[in-house]
Amino acid sequence: MDMPVNYYIFLGIVLFCIGVIGVLTRRNAIIIFMSIELMLNAVNLLLVAFSQARHALATAHGADNTLVGADGQLFVFFIMVVAAAEVSVGLAIIVMMYRNTHSVDVNFLNRLKH
Amino acid sequence: MSQFVYLVPLFPLIGFLVCGLGRNIWSRTLTGLIGCTAVLASFVVSLLIFNEVRVPGFLPVTVRLFDFIHTSGLNIPFAFQVDQLSALFLLIITGIGFLIHVYSTSYMKEEKPAQFARYFSYLNLFVFSMLLLVLGSNFLILFIGWEGVGLCSYLLIGFWFTNEAYDDAARKAFIMNRIGDVAFLIGIFWILAQFGTLNFQEVFSRAQGGATGPVLVGITLLLFAGATGKSAQIPLYTWLPDAMAGPTPVSALIHAATMVTAGIYMIARCNVLYTLAPVTQGVIAVIGLCTALLAASIALRQNDIKKVLAYSTVSQLGYMFLGLGVGAYTGAVFHVLTHAFFKALLFLGAGSVIHALGGEQDIRKMGGLGKFMPVTRWTFWIGTVAIAGIPPFSGFFSKDEILAHAYANNPVLYWLGLLGALFTAFYMFRLYSLTFKGSFRGTHEQEHHLHESPWAITVPLIILAVGAACAGFLGIPEFMKPQTHVLEKFLAPVFAASDEIRAASLPSASMEWLLTGVSVSLILAVSAWAWTKFKKGVAVKESTGFAKILENKWYVDELYDAVIVKPLNALAGFLNKYVERLGLDRLTDGVGKLVQYFSRQIRLLQSGQVGAYILLMVIGVVVLFVIQIFLNKL
Amino acid sequence: MTVTQILFWFLSILTIFSALMVITRRNPVYSVLWLIITFVCISGHYILLNAQFLAIVNIIVYAGAIMVLFLFVIMLMNLNSDAEPQKNKWMQLAGVVAGGCLLLTMVAALKSASTANDTVTLGSGSIGLIQNLGQVLFKQYVLPFEISSVLFLSAMVGAVVIGKKN
Numbered sequence: 001m002d003m004p005v006n007y008y009i010f011l012g013i014v015l016f017c018i019g020v021i022g023v024l025t026r027r028n029a030i031i032i033f034m035s036i037e038l039m040l041n042a043v044n045l046l047l048v049a050f051s052q053a054r055h056a057l058a059t060a061h062g063a064d065n066t067l068v069g070a071d072g073q074l075f076v077f078f079i080m081v082v083a084a085a086e087v088s089v090g091l092a093i094i095v096m097m098y099r100n101t102h103s104v105d106v107n108f109l110n111r112l113k114h
Numbered sequence: 115m116s117q118f119v120y121l122v123p124l125f126p127l128i129g130f131l132v133c134g135l136g137r138n139i140w141s142r143t144l145t146g147l148i149g150c151t152a153v154l155a156s157f158v159v160s161l162l163i164f165n166e167v168r169v170p171g172f173l174p175v176t177v178r179l180f181d182f183i184h185t186s187g188l189n190i191p192f193a194f195q196v197d198q199l200s201a202l203f204l205l206i207i208t209g210i211g212f213l214i215h216v217y218s219t220s221y222m223k224e225e226k227p228a229q230f231a232r233y234f235s236y237l238n239l240f241v242f243s244m245l246l247l248v249l250g251s252n253f254l255i256l257f258i259g260w261e262g263v264g265l266c267s268y269l270l271i272g273f274w275f276t277n278e279a280y281d282d283a284a285r286k287a288f289i290m291n292r293i294g295d296v297a298f299l300i301g302i303f304w305i306l307a308q309f310g311t312l313n314f315q316e317v318f319s320r321a322q323g324g325a326t327g328p329v330l331v332g333i334t335l336l337l338f339a340g341a342t343g344k345s346a347q348i349p350l351y352t353w354l355p356d357a358m359a360g361p362t363p364v365s366a367l368i369h370a371a372t373m374v375t376a377g378i379y380m381i382a383r384c385n386v387l388y389t390l391a392p393v394t395q396g397v398i399a400v401i402g403l404c405t406a407l408l409a410a411s412i413a414l415r416q417n418d419i420k421k422v423l424a425y426s427t428v429s430q431l432g433y434m435f436l437g438l439g440v441g442a443y444t445g446a447v448f449h450v451l452t453h454a455f456f457k458a459l460l461f462l463g464a465g466s467v468i469h470a471l472g473g474e475q476d477i478r479k480m481g482g483l484g485k486f487m488p489v490t491r492w493t494f495w496i497g498t499v500a501i502a503g504i505p506p507f508s509g510f511f512s513k514d515e516i517l518a519h520a521y522a523n524n525p526v527l528y529w530l531g532l533l534g535a536l537f538t539a540f541y542m543f544r545l546y547s548l549t550f551k552g553s554f555r556g557t558h559e560q561e562h563h564l565h566e567s568p569w570a571i572t573v574p575l576i577i578l579a580v581g582a583a584c585a586g587f588l589g590i591p592e593f594m595k596p597q598t599h600v601l602e603k604f605l606a607p608v609f610a611a612s613d614e615i616r617a618a619s620l621p622s623a624s625m626e627w628l629l630t631g632v633s634v635s636l637i638l639a640v641s642a643w644a645w646t647k648f649k650k651g652v653a654v655k656e657s658t659g660f661a662k663i664l665e666n667k668w669y670v671d672e673l674y675d676a677v678i679v680k681p682l683n684a685l686a687g688f689l690n691k692y693v694e695r696l697g698l699d700r701l702t703d704g705v706g707k708l709v710q711y712f713s714r715q716i717r718l719l720q721s722g723q724v725g726a727y728i729l730l731m732v733i734g735v736v737v738l739f740v741i742q743i744f745l746n747k748l
Numbered sequence: 749m750t751v752t753q754i755l756f757w758f759l760s761i762l763t764i765f766s767a768l769m770v771i772t773r774r775n776p777v778y779s780v781l782w783l784i785i786t787f788v789c790i791s792g793h794y795i796l797l798n799a800q801f802l803a804i805v806n807i808i809v810y811a812g813a814i815m816v817l818f819l820f821v822i823m824l825m826n827l828n829s830d831a832e833p834q835k836n837k838w839m840q841l842a843g844v845v846a847g848g849c850l851l852l853t854m855v856a857a858l859k860s861a862s863t864a865n866d867t868v869t870l871g872s873g874s875i876g877l878i879q880n881l882g883q884v885l886f887k888q889y890v891l892p893f894e895i896s897s898v899l900f901l902s903a904m905v906g907a908v909v910i911g912k913k914n
Contacts, residue, residue, distance in 0.1 A: 002867040003756060009858055011760050015767055017851040024729050024843025030776055030822060034783050037814065038767055041790055044806075049868060052797045052876075056869040070875045070884040073799055079887070080809050081896045085903035087814050091821050092910040098825050099913075104774035106724050345801060732846045736853055743857045 002056075008049035015042035029094050033087070037060050044076045099114040115162045116175045116196040122163070122204060123245040125155040129238035137571030139230030146219035147236035153215050153241055157208035160201070160509045167201040174315070176251050183254070190312055195251035199421060199608045202447070203248040203379055206454050207293055211241045213574035217462055218363040220570035221469060230634050233273060236281075240266035244372050252312040253302045256380065260298070260344065263373045264291040270368065271360040280359040287353040294343015294350055301336030308333070318386040318611060327391070334394040343379030346496070347405045347426050347435060352671050354428055357415035358420040362465030365420060370427050370457035375450045378434050382608070385443050389612040399439025399523070403530055408539035409669065415664040418475045419464045422545050426501065427457055429538060433516055436531060441616070443609045444602045448589045449516060452508035453599070455585055456500040460577035463494040466575065467549060468569045471560050477548040486564040489572045491536040493579040498546045498597045500582040503538035505639050508586035510634070515591055517633065518626055521620040532633050539637045543644035552649050593623035594665070752870045754794060763789040776827050779817050787811040797868065799876035 019042060022035030051072025058068035070099055129152030133145045166172070174197035194200075215237060222233055243262025250256040265288075270283030306312055308329055309320045321330065341347070346354040357369055359455045368374070381388060381398070388395055408636040413425035430453050437446035468475055469486060484491040500507040503514070511536060521528035554561055566572065590598045606613075620626070663669065719726075766789065769782040787810045794803035874880055885893060 003753070003869050003870055006858060006861070007756075007760075008868065009861075010855065011763070012853060013854045013858065017854075018764070018767045018771060020544065020732055020850055021847035024725065024732060024846060025771065025840045028827070030818065030827070031771070031779055034779060034818065035771060037810070038770060038783065038786065038796055041787065041806075041810070043794060044802075045790055046796065046801050048794055048797055048802060052799070052868045055875050056867060058897055067875060067880060067884055070881060073876065073881060074821050074885055074889055076799075076802055077805065077881075077897065078892060080805060084809055084814060085899055087817060088903050088907045089910065092907040093816055095821060095824065096910055100888060102864055104825065104827070245901055405829075725843075729839070729842055732850060736846065736849045739853045739857070743853070743860075 005053045007051055009046060012046035012049070015039075015045070027105055027107060029097065030105065033090055033094070035069045037087070040079060044079055045077050046082050047072045047079075105109065115159075115166050117177060118159065119175075119177050119194050119196050119249065120179060121159050121165060122156045122208070123242050123249065125152040126238040126242040127244065130235045130242060132235075133238060133395040134235035137235065140227070140231065141218075142225075142227050142230045142277060145220040145231040145234050146215075148213065149238055150215040150219065152238055153208055153212045153301050156241070156245070157205075157212050160208045160341050163196060164201045167198055169198065170603075172198070174607075176315075176600060187310075188306075190252055190254050192255060193251040194249040194255075196249075196607050197249050197367075197608060199379070199382060199447070202451070202605070202634050203375075204245065204450060207241065207244050207248065207372050208221075210458050210578075211237075211244075211367060211453055213577060214363050214367045214458065214462070217366075217465070217574045218361075218572055220568050221363055222361060231662075232280075233270075233361070236266055236269045236273070237364075239498055240368060240373070244376070247376055248622070248730060251314060253305060253317075254312050256383075257298065257302060260340075260376060260380075261295065262287060263368070263376060264295070264344070267291070267368050267373055271357045271736045273360055275368025277359075280495065283353075283356040283359040283720050287329075287357050287453050289351045290353040291343050294340045294394045297336045300314070301333050301340065303334065304329075312687040314383065318384075319388060320649065321387055321609065322615075323638065330387060330391040331393045334384070334391045335397065337380065337384065337387075338377075338394060338398055341380055341435075342401070342484070345374045345377030345431050345435070347377075347401055347432065348408065350675060351405060351409070351428050352667075355421050355667070357422040358418070358424050362420065362431070362461060362468060362485055365424070366458045366461035366465070369424065369628060369704070370461050371454040374427065374431055375434075375454070378431070378438065378446055381435075381438050382443050382447055385609055385612040386615070389441065392616075395441065396438050396559075397439075398435050399520070399527060402432045402435025402437075402439055403527060405429070405532070406436065407530060408536070410534045410541065412664055412667045413541040414537060415661055416477050416541075417469065418664075419477050419480075419545065419549065420461075422477070423457070423460055423464060424539060429534060429666040430457065430501070433513060433531070433534070436520060436527065437516035440516075440519045440523040440527065441619075442516055443612065444605050445512065445519055447513040447605060449512035450499070451588070452512040452582070455578055456497045456507075456509060459493060459497040459575060459582050460501065462573045462575055462578065463490050463497060466490045469567060469571070470564055471556065472563055474560065477545060479551040479556045480549045480554070480555075482550070482554040483564065487550075487566045489566060489575060493572075493575040494546060494550065496579040496582055499641075500586075502641055503535055503633070504641065505634060506586060507583055508581075510711070511586035511589050511591070514630055514633070515589060518591070518620055518629060520706045521625075522621045528629070532600065532636070535633065536636055536640045537639045540644045543641045543646045546592070547648035551645075562725065566683075591626070592620070593626040596632050677716050699737070751797065756870065758894075759789050759792045759796070763793070776822050777819070780815055781823065782817050783818075784811050787815070794876075796870050797876065798874075801876060801878040801881050862871075 010036035016039050019035045019039035022038065024034050026032055046111070051069040053069075054072070055066075058066050094104060129149050132148055137145065149364050173193055176193050176195050178191045178193040180192050181189070182192040215234070218233065218237065220231055225233065240263060243259045243266055243289050245259070246262060247256055247259025250259060259533055267287040268284045271287055276286075278664045302312065305317060309317050311317060311320075343350040354369055354374070360368075388398075409425045409432065412430065413422050416425060430449070434446045434449050434453070437443075437449060465478070466487065467490060469481060470483070470490075471480065475481070496507065500509040503510045505511075517528055518532050519537070520531050554564075589601045592599065618647035621629070666672075719730075763786055766782045766786040770779050770786060773779045773782060787806060788802075791803040791806045794800075794806060
């Protein structure tokens with residue numbers, strides 16, 4: 001049941017790029033936000049895969065109770081923390097934008113030009 | 115004393131700087147004094163040097179000042195060479211230069227002080243450049259002086275620069291000089307390539323050590339082409355008559371006594387090269403003779419007093435080149451010396467006349483001035499007789515020597531040269547008679563103003579007249595009295611190498627007596643005829659027929675204009691209209707427009723569209739990845 | 749192919765498919781739903797990798813709280829597929845191309861990566877267990893843990909301040 005870690009990396013890359021394409025292709029602010037969440041998740045997946053790989057490497061010669069590789073999963077944990085906070089603030093901003101312009105079209109933000 | 119030869123050019127240089135920088139500060143008296151003393155000091159030092167040089171057996175001394183060009187393959191020092199030839203020329207330049215400076219203080223006294231000082235600074239600069247030319251010990255220093263005198267000639271011809279015609283004349287002189295200079299420069303480069311050095315002594319010794327014939331012919335022809343520009347020979351002589359636009363003392367100094375003799379000096383200095391290239395010598399003789407005849411024929415019908423003298427100068431220079439061409443180096447230098455005296459005398463005399471008449475230069479409107487201006491009249495008479503070649507005045511001795519050598523070379527040269535001498539006698543006596551004899555033909559107010567000129571003008575005239583009368587005795591030819599040719603003995607070391615290769619031949623003594631007799635009698639006859647013919651004066655009318663061609667200088671200027679000047683102007687106009695306007699201007703404007711276009715396009719990036727920004731960001735990240743991972747450049 | 753491997757492939761394909769569905773659906777509610785499915789699949793991957801704690805937290809926090817928040821906002825604004833703004837076709841194409849280039853670059857980089865021989869053991873490994881994670885968290889990472897609570901506080905305050913009506 002040994003899976004080469006490259007498969008996970010490939011999966012993560014594909015998910016990340018799908019997120020990027022989502023950001024670039026859509027005009028709805030909320031969909032863009034969701035694509036960003038998708039990108040974050042791709043990264044999370046990658047981190048967990050790596051942490052498991054390191055752990056497997058460290059315990060390859062017995063000693064099944066080392067804690068090598070826990071950092072990766074804890075990092076994912078903190079990413080989720082930050083993502084949650086970011087989503088709340090971001091959605092508040094989007095609601096505010098909707099209240100002012102009655103649309104969630106990001107092209108309306110071209111008032112940044114002035 | 116020859117160690118201090120650098121003082122000779124130094125004094126005029128200081129004079130130039132002082133007069134030039136102080137032209138707005140000091141009075142005319144002061145600047146005139148400074149200018150004259152500078153040249154006088156140089157003359158004194160030149161006398162002392164000459165004293166040292168005339169001791170028989172004097173070897174050339176090179177005084178090195180500093181290294182001018184010093185690279186691995188090339189070493190050209192800034193050095194002066196003191197030998198018999200340069201000492202002689204030093205005396206001529208500083209002596210006659212001093213007299214002309216004194217003359218100028220009176221002639222130019224109506225100028226404003228600033229202009230007066232400008233004049234003297236230019237004059238001093240000219241003397242400095244000319245001294246550099248004759249003192250240089252290598253071709254480069256000579257060329258520096260060569261260019262310097264060309265520049266000063268331009269500055270002084272166009273001295274009254276507010277007049278456009280004078281400006282044109284100055285430009286013409288400079289440009290024609292320049293054309294000759296290009297050839298001269300190529301000759302110098304060739305010398306450098308061939309001999310590896312520019313030092314005179316080294317070049318001459320290496321040339322004698324077996325340089326190839328065609329190379330020497332090429333080099334000498336190029337150097338001679340430079341001389342035609344500077345010394346006004348065919349085809350580059352038309353600037354000299356136009357140069358009469360400058361003040362008369364300038365014409366006397368530059369265009370009679372010194373600058374135009376630079377070509378002669380150069381060829382006399384390089385006599386070894388020319389003796390080794392007989393082809394070039396033939397060319398020089400022919401061109402000199404043709405110039406002499408052409409200019410003399412034009413002078414027969416000129417009515418401006420200065421123009422007659424100008425064409426006379428061109429003609430006499432032709433004689434000097436004829437002398438060089440037949441190998442009579444000493445004869446040519448002798449003629450330089452005597453010509454300097456009598457031509458400067460004639461020009462200064464003409465200046466005195468012009469001054470007295472308040473600017474009138476047409477000789478048809480003069481006449482009978484002898485009564486009012488005796489000193490000017492008699493000195494002018496001495497000059498006229500000298501240039502005509504009547505013994506015992508100086509012109510006879512020098513011209514006769516050249517003609518004798520010409521006969522030995524080729525009798526045709528002699529007869530044509532004699533014809534030119536007859537022309538010379540004719541037009542000079544015509545000039546003298548129309549100006550000084552008969553009755554006055556000018557206006558009444560001019561008649562009231564007539565007076566003899568002040569001492570600053572007449573004293574130099576007297577000194578020069580003495581020189582014109584007596585200088586001939588420096589060169590008594592062999593057949594008259596053996597071993598008394600002082601100048602030949604003096605200059606023998608300079609031309610020794612040439613004499614060894616091929617000495618200039620002379621006809622037998624009896625032949626020479628015959629030739630001299632024939633020429634003198636013919637000249638006397640022509641002179642008397644001209645004197646009496648023009649006593650009554652000449653009417654102011656248009657000439658017809660052949661006379662018209664002569665008066666209009668054989669239409670050479672018009673020819674040059676049509677063949678050279680107009681096509682050049684057309685080419686320049688064409689280039690301006692098409693290449694410059696449509697090509698280059700469009701190109702430079704296009705660059706500006708291109709930048710503007712690009713900036714406008716790039717400005718569109720700042721659209722305010724967030725989506726576009728993000729897209730660019732992603733593209734940037736991709737590019738950075740590629741560079742980092744694949745090209746490994748970051 | 750063992751069961752675990754079949755499961756891995758199945759989950760991977762499902763993840764990618766639902767991610768594509770997220771970004772292509774016109775109706776934003778559908779996008780949200782597909783995103784939830786994506787998160788569930790990713791949690792499945794976590795379980796395969798024996799990261800049990802993270803799998804549960806992923807479901808609770810992401811699929812549970814965050815997606816619900818998204819749905820609230822969408823329904824607040826009453827968005828449906830008619831009012832959905834569409835980007836310029838060329839810009840969409842450019843976006844796809846850019847994303848594709850990114851994909852290409854990274855996959856190419858992957859080919860030459862040095863992790864080719866590392867492997868992951870599926871279904872085993874104890875660091876995903878909550879007690880081991882807890883040990884590391886509260887021993888080494890206790891400071892970030894406490895500060896993240898401050899972060900939450902500021903986020904809450906920020907959201908309220910931004911959302912105020914005045």
